[in-house]
Amino acid sequence: xxxxxxxxxxxxxxxxxxxxxxxxxxxxxxxxxxxxxxxxxxxxxxxxxxxxxxxxxxxxxxxxxxxxxxxxxxxxxxxxxxxxxxxxxxxxxxxxxxxxxxxxxxxxxxxxxxxxxxxxxxxxxxxxxxxxxxxxxxxxxxxxxxxxxxxxxxxxxxxxxxxxxxxxxxxxxxxxxxxxxxxxxxxxxxxxxxxxxxxxxxxxxxxxxxxxxxxxxxxxxxxxxxxxxxxxxxxxxxxxxxxxxxxxxxxxxxxxxxxxxxxxxxxxxxxxxxxxxxxxxxxxxxxxxxxxxxxxxxxxxxxxxxxxxxxxxxxxxxxxx
Ligand code: FUB
Numbered sequence: 001x002x003x004x005x006x007x008x009x010x011x012x013x014x015x016x017x018x019x020x021x022x023x024x025x026x027x028x029x030x031x032x033x034x035x036x037x038x039x040x041x042x043x044x045x046x047x048x049x050x051x052x053x054x055x056x057x058x059x060x061x062x063x064x065x066x067x068x069x070x071x072x073x074x075x076x077x078x079x080x081x082x083x084x085x086x087x088x089x090x091x092x093x094x095x096x097x098x099x100x101x102x103x104x105x106x107x108x109x110x111x112x113x114x115x116x117x118x119x120x121x122x123x124x125x126x127x128x129x130x131x132x133x134x135x136x137x138x139x140x141x142x143x144x145x146x147x148x149x150x151x152x153x154x155x156x157x158x159x160x161x162x163x164x165x166x167x168x169x170x171x172x173x174x175x176x177x178x179x180x181x182x183x184x185x186x187x188x189x190x191x192x193x194x195x196x197x198x199x200x201x202x203x204x205x206x207x208x209x210x211x212x213x214x215x216x217x218x219x220x221x222x223x224x225x226x227x228x229x230x231x232x233x234x235x236x237x238x239x240x241x242x243x244x245x246x247x248x249x250x251x252x253x254x255x256x257x258x259x260x261x262x263x264x265x266x267x268x269x270x271x272x273x274x275x276x277x278x279x280x281x282x283x284x285x286x287x288x289x290x291x292x293x294x295x296x297x298x299x300x301x302x303x304x305x306x307x308x309x310x311x312x313x314x315x316x317x318x319x320x321x
Contacts, residue, residue, distance in 0.1 A: 005294055005302035006062050007053060013301035014083030014225070015288035016136065017279040020093070020116040024281055026053040026288060027086045027095065031300050038272075040173065042154030044299040047081045048072075050097065052117045058286055058305055068118030069095060069111050075124050077109065078102040083225065083275060087137035087192065088116065089145060094192045095120040096135035096147060105165055106156050108135045108149060110193055129186070129195050131165070132157045134275075137188070138228035138255060145188040146255050147195070148202065151224030152181050152242065179212045180204075180221035183239065185256050202237065203258035204250045213261065218244045220261055225275040228255065231285075232314055238265060240274050247276050247289065249316060265308070265316050272298045278308065285309065 006012065011031035018025050027050070034046045052065040071081055077099035084097040093113045101107050108130035111120035127147075133155040136148045150157045152174050158181055159169045174181055183202045186195035204213050204222060213221045223242025228235065237259050238249035245268030250259035268274065271292030279286050287308045294302040309320045 003293075003304070005304060006288075007064060008294065008302070009064070010051065011295065011300045012051070012053070012303040013273070013290040014134075014275040015277055015290060015303040015305075016083070016085040016227075017277045017286065017288040017305075018086060018088070018116075019279060019281050020088055023116075024055050024057065024279065024286075025086065025116045026055075026303065027084050028053065028290075028303050029081070029083050029301075033300065038298055040153055042080075042082075045080060045082060046299075048079075050081060050084055050095070050120075053303075054117060057281065058284075058307075063117075065117040068113070069097070069120045069122065071099070074099060074109060074111075074122045076101050076107065076126050078104065080106075082106075083134045085136045085277075086116070087139055087145060089139060089143075089190075089192050092192070093118070093120070094137070096137055098133040098135060098149070101126065105131070106133050107131060108133075108147070112193075123193060127194060129198050131160050132184070134224050134226055136226040136228055136277075140230070140255055144255075145192060146185055146228070147188055148183055148185050148226035148228055148237070149199070150181075150183040150222070150226060153223075155224050157181055157184075175215050177214065177216055180215040180217065182212075183222050183226050183237070187256075200256065202256065204237070205258055205260050207260050207262075210260075218242075219246065220248060225273075227277050229278045229280075231310060234314060235259070236262070236278070236316070238276065238278060240276075245269070245272070245274050247274055247287075251314070263315060266318075270296075271301060273301070 012028040107126035111122040184199040225240035252259040269291035
């Protein structure tokens with residue numbers, strides 16, 4: 001189950017999985033071929049639309065619902081439809097997605113649909129106050145909704161340390177000492193179309209020193225691919241460590257942190273990027289992720305799924321105790 005791509009007729013990546021009406025829906029990036037050479041900006045990830053996949057259960061046939069949103073339909077977006085996510089609230093479905101605007105700055109947009117499989121109609125403008133990439137939505141048990149986001153290097157998070165886009169910071173990628181750059185979280189308005197207040201940083205602390213992780217700690221510090229899920233009353237924030245290629249997680253008592261580093265979920269997969277989501281279905285927990293086993297190329301990825309487990313202490317493990 002862990003080694004087979006979910007679908008083979010298109011390239012898919014960055015899978016955000018949710019259960020809506022008892023069915024598993026996956027919102028992936030739709031990778032496409034491009035002559036652009038690999039670079040640290042991620043220019044080779046030149047995606048232009050989104051598909052939605054769904055299935056009754058892991059292992060059952062997967063339906064591709066086709067194109068649910070295209071770049072040409074998003075008035076503010078210039079290029080690069082990167083990792084999306086979706087949420088449901090009050091019977092409506094929301095697709096959150098990053099793209100570079102016409103100035104080349106990554107912003108996050110939202111598109112609204114009546115069904116989990118779309119289609120989705122984009123808002124005219126990106127979410128005010130949004131920036132960087134990899135939005136992940138989380139609707140808590142009390143109905144409050146949050147958007148987590150951010151990605152360094154090509155994801156431009158390092159350009160926002162002053163609150164304004166700093167083009168010069170782009171080429172620096174990240175500092176090599178001092179506290180690591182942090183993912184962002186913002187509470188969503190009740191209509192899911194805006195932030196109720198400016199995004200804040202999500203703290204990730206070392207479990208022993210209780211201090212923020214350092215930017216030199218490439219095995220543990222946040223890079224991109226935020227995801228939030230709740231298990232046993234605790235909030236699990238998971239992410240990619242980017243250039244060290246791990247999926248890692250941190251645990252907290254509140255959706256806005258602070259979080260304490262908890263460990264690795266997955267070792268590096270084939271390909272430069274690693275990106276995932278975690279979802280419960282019928283009492284079992286699933287890790288959706290991607291690799292490049294279908295193509296051998298970093299920008300032509302395929303989504304896979306494997307089961308995960310929790311040990312007695314609530315740590316995420318790949319084999320049951
Ligand atoms: O798919 C483009 C980018 O690659 C995503 O936004 C990152 O998380 C990485 O998977």
